[in-house]
Amino acid sequence: MTILLASTADSAESWSKGLRDCDLSMPLRVWPDTGPLEDIRYAIVAKPPAGLLASLPNLEAILSLWAGVDHITSDPDWPKTVPIYRMIEPGLTGGMVEFVLSQVLNLHLNNYDMVDAQRRKEWLREPRGAFGLEPMIPDRTIGVLGLGEMGLNTAEMLHRVGFNVLGWARSQKTLAGVECLTGQDGLDALLSRSDILVNLLPLTPETDGLLGARTLRKLPRGAGLINTGRGQHVVDADLIQLLDDGHLSRAVLDVFHVEPLPSDHPFWDHPKITIYPHIASVTRVKTGVVSLARSIEKLRSGAAPDGYYDPDRGY
Numbered sequence: 001m002t003i004l005l006a007s008t009a010d011s012a013e014s015w016s017k018g019l020r021d022c023d024l025s026m027p028l029r030v031w032p033d034t035g036p037l038e039d040i041r042y043a044i045v046a047k048p049p050a051g052l053l054a055s056l057p058n059l060e061a062i063l064s065l066w067a068g069v070d071h072i073t074s075d076p077d078w079p080k081t082v083p084i085y086r087m088i089e090p091g092l093t094g095g096m097v098e099f100v101l102s103q104v105l106n107l108h109l110n111n112y113d114m115v116d117a118q119r120r121k122e123w124l125r126e127p128r129g130a131f132g133l134e135p136m137i138p139d140r141t142i143g144v145l146g147l148g149e150m151g152l153n154t155a156e157m158l159h160r161v162g163f164n165v166l167g168w169a170r171s172q173k174t175l176a177g178v179e180c181l182t183g184q185d186g187l188d189a190l191l192s193r194s195d196i197l198v199n200l201l202p203l204t205p206e207t208d209g210l211l212g213a214r215t216l217r218k219l220p221r222g223a224g225l226i227n228t229g230r231g232q233h234v235v236d237a238d239l240i241q242l243l244d245d246g247h248l249s250r251a252v253l254d255v256f257h258v259e260p261l262p263s264d265h266p267f268w269d270h271p272k273i274t275i276y277p278h279i280a281s282v283t284r285v286k287t288g289v290v291s292l293a294r295s296i297e298k299l300r301s302g303a304a305p306d307g308y309y310d311p312d313r314g315y
Contacts, residue, residue: 001039001042002029002035002039002040003024003026003027003028003042003043003044004030004031004043004056005028005043005045006031006044006045006046006049007031007044007065008046008049009046012030014285015065018286018288018289019289022292022293027039031052037056038057038058039058040056041059041060041061042059042299043059043062045064045071045072046064046065046066047071050077051077053075053082056079059079061082061084062083062085063084063085063087063292063296063305064084064086065283066086067087067088072084080311085305085306085308085309086307086308087292087307088149088307089283089287089288089291091286092281092282095281096153096154096281099254099281100198100228100280101154101158104163104198107196107226108137108140112250139164140163140195141165141195141196142163142194142195142196142197143166143168143191143193143194143196143197144165144198145168145187145198145200145201146199147167147168147173148169148200148315150281152173154198154200155167155175155178156177156178159175159177159178166180166189166193166194170182170206170313191216193220194219195222195224196223196224197223198226199225199228201230202230202314203229203232203233203314206314207229208232209232209234209235210233211225211233211235212235213235216247219248222249224250224252225251225252226251227253228254228255229255230255231253231256232257233255234253236257240267243270250273250274254277254279255278256278259278260277261277295307
């Protein structure tokens with residue numbers, strides 16, 4: 001029984017060293033040095049080469065180095081009978097919590113307008129738009145779409161800081177201090193009350209294009225948007241229109257339809273859009289290898305690791 005590490009996106013050298021330091025009690029091969037394909041039982045991957053997973057006849061499990069699995073399922077030949085497990089590790093979750101908290105505070109404190117004023121050499125003492133010096137944190141409502149591992153931890157932190165927090169998920173969740181909603185009525189209620197909307201949803205056929213004019217116009221005028229889910233959640237042209245007509249005051253975007261974002265995309269030059277290059281959160285090797293070692297130990301004992309990807313649900 002052998003483990004294969006196959007990454008065309010993350011540093012295979014760093015991950016292989018970390019995994020060997022964990023002493024997995026199984027041979028580890030690093031693509032393209034696969035050795036006999038029939039030996040491989042578990043594949044640890046980040047954007048594996050197309051067709052590789054389908055070529056492994058005795059593959060029993062696929063472990064993603066990332067929280068998302070679209071880098072695996074985008075391969076039309078991925079073996080659909082082999083279970084996939086998403087990466088769940090404290091560094092990845094903690095990074096997302098820190099990123100979202102920092103962006104919520106940037107919007108709340110009007111920081112982006114202050115940066116723009118500096119570029120204009122303008123001494124901006126009077127708050128502008130929805131995100132000035134008032135209201136204070138307890139009077140600001142943050143809506144969090146998606147209450148998985150990252151969403152729940154993010155909502156909890158925002159609540160601990162003192163924000164009024166609403167959460168929405170496909171199935172009912174419970175989190176102390178956070179009003180958790182579900183269904184279309186719950187989504188509409190969250191949108192109507194959210195000064196800042198944070199999207200952490202997985203990409204599914206139901207959520208593809210969710211953040212378009214029909215949805216975003218339900219937010220209060222002057223609301224802000226933070227998207228760390230997937231670029232396909234946003235209808236780009238609708239977002240630009242809503243920013244231009246003032247319905248939205250600012251958008252902070254970490255994910256896009258095409259990455260890297262093409263140099264001629266209108267988002268680059270829009271004065272109300274802040275761009276991050278898909279870095280809201282990344283898997284940390286130090287903590288990620290511990291999670292992988294634990295998952296492999298469970299698989300070898302016949303148990304299922306955390307983070308199972310359900311193809312029928314899309315996450």
